[in-house]
Amino acid sequence: MGEEIAEGGEAKVYDHGATLIKSIGLDYFIQPIFALDRIALHNTYFPETHLIVLGFGRDSRGAFRIIAEQPYIEGVPVDDAEISDYMQRMGFKLRNARNWTYATPDIYLSDMHDENVIRSSKTQTIFVIDCDIRINTPELRQGGSRMLTTNVEFL
Numbered sequence: 001m002g003e004e005i006a007e008g009g010e011a012k013v014y015d016h017g018a019t020l021i022k023s024i025g026l027d028y029f030i031q032p033i034f035a036l037d038r039i040a041l042h043n044t045y046f047p048e049t050h051l052i053v054l055g056f057g058r059d060s061r062g063a064f065r066i067i068a069e070q071p072y073i074e075g076v077p078v079d080d081a082e083i084s085d086y087m088q089r090m091g092f093k094l095r096n097a098r099n100w101t102y103a104t105p106d107i108y109l110s111d112m113h114d115e116n117v118i119r120s121s122k123t124q125t126i127f128v129i130d131c132d133i134r135i136n137t138p139e140l141r142q143g144g145s146r147m148l149t150t151n152v153e154f155l
Contacts, residue, residue: 001014001016001021001023001067002014002015002016002017002021003015005020008130009027009028010024010025010026010027010028011023011024011025011130015072016069016072017072018071018072019069019070019071019072020069020070020071020072021054021067021068021069022051022067022068022069022070023057023059023065023066023067024065024066024067024068025059025063025064025065026063026064026065026066028132032064032066034134035066036053036066037134037135038132038133038134039051039053039066039068041107041133041134041135042128042131042133045090045107045109045128045133046127046128046131048071048073048125048127049070049071049073049127049128049129050070050071051068051069051070052068052069052070053066053067053068054067054068054069055067070129073118073120073127073129074120074121074122075118075119075120075121075127076118076119076121077114077115077117077118077119078114078117078118078119078126079114080097080100080113080114082119082126083100083112083113083114083117083126086117086126087102087109087112091104092104092107092109093143095142095143096110096142099111100112100113101142103136103140103142103143103144104136105136105143105144105145105146106135106136106144106145106146107133107134107135107136108132108133108134108135108136108137108140108142108144109131109132109133109134110131110132111130111131111132112128112131115130116128116129116130116131117129117131135148
């Protein structure tokens with residue numbers, strides 16, 4: 001997968017040339033589908049740093065892992081004020097500065113700190129490379145209006 005260059009709460013990150021390989025664990029997710037939902041939401045809101053699921057595996061302890069690839073962006077950290085401005089331009093409201101949480105009635109977004117948001121060295125464009133993004137349900141207590149259900153209605 002390449003040389004390991006970072007490790008966060010849920011993923012190990014490997015240098016793979018023009019891309020990064022992420023080995024994503026399920027520690028923060030009740031079921032694998034929630035991790036895949038997060039990837040789909042990330043790709044919808046931040047297509048410039050899209051994640052491609054390459055496959056699934058297990059680590060040396062036998063824990064399930066999602067293996068994904070993401071473009072490598074060379075850049076510098078963005079400060080909290082710039083991140084806040086960027087998020088407000090996207091329609092998000094700051095909900096909790098201590099854990100960098102933003103939300104709309106539909107989407108919950110946190111972990112938006114300077115290690116997960118960078119400015120491209122080449123174009124000065126801001127990129128979100130990692131965040132906690134979910135459907136904003138009332139249970140998150142961040143002004144969410146969406147309800148998740150497994151009920152399907154056939155017409």
